[in-house]
Amino acid sequence: MIADIFGNLGMGLSVAITPINLLFLFIGAFVGMIVGLFPGFGPAAGIAILLPLTFGLDPTTAIIMLAGIYYGAMYGGTITSILINTPGESATVASTLDGYPLAQQGRAGPALVMQAIASFVGGTTGVILICALIPTLANLAASFGPSEYFLIILFGLLLLATVMGDNKINGIISALIGFAVGMVGVDVISGSQRFTFGSPELIGGIYFVPVAIGLFGIGELLYCIYIGQHKIELKKLRLSFRSENFWPTRKDYSESKFTFIRGSVIGFIAGLLPGSGGTLGSIMGYSIEKKVAKDPEKFGKGEMRGLVAPECANNAASAGSMVPLLSLGIPGSGSTAVLLGAFMMWGLRPGPMMIVNDPEFVWGLIASMYLGNIVLIFLCIAAIPLFVKFLDIPYRLVIPIIVVLCVVGTYALHSSIIETWMLVAGGLLGFGMKLYGYSPAATVLALVLGGMAENTLLQSLIASDGSLMVFVERPISLFLTCAVAVVLLAPYALKLYRYVTKRNVGLV
Amino acid sequence: MHKLKIITPIATIAALSIAGHATAQQNGDIAYPEETLNWTVAFGPGGGNDLMSRTVVEILNKYDLYGDQDIIVENREGGSGAVGWSFVKNQQGNNYHITSTSGNFIATPLVSNTDWNYADFTPVGLLANDAMFFVVPEDSEFETMEDFVEAAESERLTVGGIGAAGPDRVVAGLLMESADIEFEYVPSQDGGQVVTSLTSGSVDAIVSNPSEVAGQIEAGNFRALGYTEAERSDIYPDVPTFVEQGYDFSFSLPRGVVLPGGVDEEVQEWWIDTMKEVVETSEWKDYLKTNGLSGNTIWGDDFSDYLENTSGQFEKTLKDIGATE
Numbered sequence: 001m002i003a004d005i006f007g008n009l010g011m012g013l014s015v016a017i018t019p020i021n022l023l024f025l026f027i028g029a030f031v032g033m034i035v036g037l038f039p040g041f042g043p044a045a046g047i048a049i050l051l052p053l054t055f056g057l058d059p060t061t062a063i064i065m066l067a068g069i070y071y072g073a074m075y076g077g078t079i080t081s082i083l084i085n086t087p088g089e090s091a092t093v094a095s096t097l098d099g100y101p102l103a104q105q106g107r108a109g110p111a112l113v114m115q116a117i118a119s120f121v122g123g124t125t126g127v128i129l130i131c132a133l134i135p136t137l138a139n140l141a142a143s144f145g146p147s148e149y150f151l152i153i154l155f156g157l158l159l160l161a162t163v164m165g166d167n168k169i170n171g172i173i174s175a176l177i178g179f180a181v182g183m184v185g186v187d188v189i190s191g192s193q194r195f196t197f198g199s200p201e202l203i204g205g206i207y208f209v210p211v212a213i214g215l216f217g218i219g220e221l222l223y224c225i226y227i228g229q230h231k232i233e234l235k236k237l238r239l240s241f242r243s244e245n246f247w248p249t250r251k252d253y254s255e256s257k258f259t260f261i262r263g264s265v266i267g268f269i270a271g272l273l274p275g276s277g278g279t280l281g282s283i284m285g286y287s288i289e290k291k292v293a294k295d296p297e298k299f300g301k302g303e304m305r306g307l308v309a310p311e312c313a314n315n316a317a318s319a320g321s322m323v324p325l326l327s328l329g330i331p332g333s334g335s336t337a338v339l340l341g342a343f344m345m346w347g348l349r350p351g352p353m354m355i356v357n358d359p360e361f362v363w364g365l366i367a368s369m370y371l372g373n374i375v376l377i378f379l380c381i382a383a384i385p386l387f388v389k390f391l392d393i394p395y396r397l398v399i400p401i402i403v404v405l406c407v408v409g410t411y412a413l414h415s416s417i418i419e420t421w422m423l424v425a426g427g428l429l430g431f432g433m434k435l436y437g438y439s440p441a442a443t444v445l446a447l448v449l450g451g452m453a454e455n456t457l458l459q460s461l462i463a464s465d466g467s468l469m470v471f472v473e474r475p476i477s478l479f480l481t482c483a484v485a486v487v488l489l490a491p492y493a494l495k496l497y498r499y500v501t502k503r504n505v506g507l508v
Numbered sequence: 509m510h511k512l513k514i515i516t517p518i519a520t521i522a523a524l525s526i527a528g529h530a531t532a533q534q535n536g537d538i539a540y541p542e543e544t545l546n547w548t549v550a551f552g553p554g555g556g557n558d559l560m561s562r563t564v565v566e567i568l569n570k571y572d573l574y575g576d577q578d579i580i581v582e583n584r585e586g587g588s589g590a591v592g593w594s595f596v597k598n599q600q601g602n603n604y605h606i607t608s609t610s611g612n613f614i615a616t617p618l619v620s621n622t623d624w625n626y627a628d629f630t631p632v633g634l635l636a637n638d639a640m641f642f643v644v645p646e647d648s649e650f651e652t653m654e655d656f657v658e659a660a661e662s663e664r665l666t667v668g669g670i671g672a673a674g675p676d677r678v679v680a681g682l683l684m685e686s687a688d689i690e691f692e693y694v695p696s697q698d699g700g701q702v703v704t705s706l707t708s709g710s711v712d713a714i715v716s717n718p719s720e721v722a723g724q725i726e727a728g729n730f731r732a733l734g735y736t737e738a739e740r741s742d743i744y745p746d747v748p749t750f751v752e753q754g755y756d757f758s759f760s761l762p763r764g765v766v767l768p769g770g771v772d773e774e775v776q777e778w779w780i781d782t783m784k785e786v787v788e789t790s791e792w793k794d795y796l797k798t799n800g801l802s803g804n805t806i807w808g809d810d811f812s813d814y815l816e817n818t819s820g821q822f823e824k825t826l827k828d829i830g831a832t833e
Binding site for chain 1: 552583584585586587588590591594616619620621622664666668671672673677692693694695696697698699700701703704705707708709710711723724727826829
């Protein structure tokens, strides 16, 4: 078992370690970090915008570069969370809670170094766990039929709705928009066309990548302009290795040594669940850390552990979310949904068959995630002063560059002007959603998963001759049905429990 | 090597002359090729159609079969081929446009309102056959097609395949008709899903492209019971055809090449002769082997008949399942 893992990983490394691959991994990580630095731009936007840069590369190199972008944007997003209290995406929100107070106390240096180390530990732990799990899961996934797929997607979507945050209704509406867009095209089950209005361009459905670039890229930009981000004078930050307090203290390390482990494991588990990913992981990592701490009152006021926990967790989660993506082809987050689009563009269909048919690719990708983490920790620490300078670039110069990248990139996907218009439409929609507190990530995920859910449900029912028993007769299905029931009923059970205890207290 | 190239440079504006009015008697009398060839792929890069086109173009270039002129391959995707093939159709009479066909060349005009169908093109030839396997898991009780058909008479069996109205569905329909049985067809979105629907035991059998299941068959997990082509595949000689097992139908997808309508007859002849050379190369044989295709070829008007027949099979299935009127 262990020997297998090392054998596989060795094969992966031999695929990943070529000068060209390493170069593009480095470029991907670097560019990803820069994109991650812009407020509102996280891994999903990073991959969506930079996808066209990988055209013309060898598929393995391209995917390795995209993995680099994914990780880079993740790391980069935290820098702004710490320095200017602006998280790149929901997964780094928890990092602002203690990260920004740390920076305000003049401990930006140690905070940035510690977040890099935490990200590294989280990411690496995640990749080690992937290595251990992928072969087993791939075998398991071969016994996943349509009914299991449907339940897993349902579970993921439910989880997505429950972790959506403050406004569940808005989250659900966002997801419904995604479902609606996903309805367009030929219905896989009946073969008839839906909402195509006779247009041959729409027969294949609305491709989600232009929509994602629009929602994440253009929408975010419009919102930034709307709130006047480009007019805000950022106060100039100065950081260099020589400045006092750049490095974390011994105390920082010793206090958070267990935090690293807890955060990583929690994050990874959260990442495995489709639909939750880094957001749930980092929030859980943070709150559990606070719960186990003897001094929870320090959290939120610039406590290093409060930064380390969510950082470990969100990076471990981004590794963890590769597991359902690679073994089942089910993306767990907006970013992995875009990554799935990128894989498919390269003719790779993630799923149990990919590990059987393309082991070199799968293990090469996993190996590149190790390398990505190593590249990034060096890049992160060595280039902190440089990246801090990037924050000084006026937004009004950045905006046109991103618009051009989005438009050219979308057109380059299929040389389709219609998809370019879809990008524009997606951008306007994204702006409106952002403005009124809806979730573009939920829309993209629903757009990807909605069709899958519909097809797998209908396949299950056709195969079972319409009997719902198919969801409880098969062992894995039964387990998943229970999981779905738990997610559905948990809030009510909790309410009931509180009600009952309250009454008991009242009676006594 | 260059025997097909032009000897007498007459008919310089061949592109503008209308077929039938051409004065040249035999092929060899026309000046062809004199211009850059535009090879349209109606799908995106990386798909089966794209791969075949690029393989052919590589061979044409390597053996100098297209003279010293250039060949430009352009991907024009959209609408399951509707966009790309419509573009080529509109090059009526242009000797310097060509395109490759696949299953959608037949299916797309039937399901959507395209301004073209197979009959609007000048046939060159069928270069390869993309036929289907009927596959069961290794531990299945069905050892032959007969076992399956017998069981289907008394119990409700399920058969998976890609798409509701695609080639897999056509094969399922043809089998039901010729064996006079009923089973439930379960459509999946892509090849990976079809394979897992079988590995997970959700369906009893699947219709699948050999390349999708090659790994599983090699690993001893799947067993192919029937092959939909008229003759056995040279790559899987052990798999019997449906015809030899007494089910009288054959079906395959046309991996071929067509020119726009109304091109010179000499140009059509030129391409038939050239493609006959292409399919003899070792590169082409490697391509067939890697992709699990069989190399039975059909040329010229026979290719037209083949397209018409395949289109008929598709149309009937689509009507049967109510996907079209």
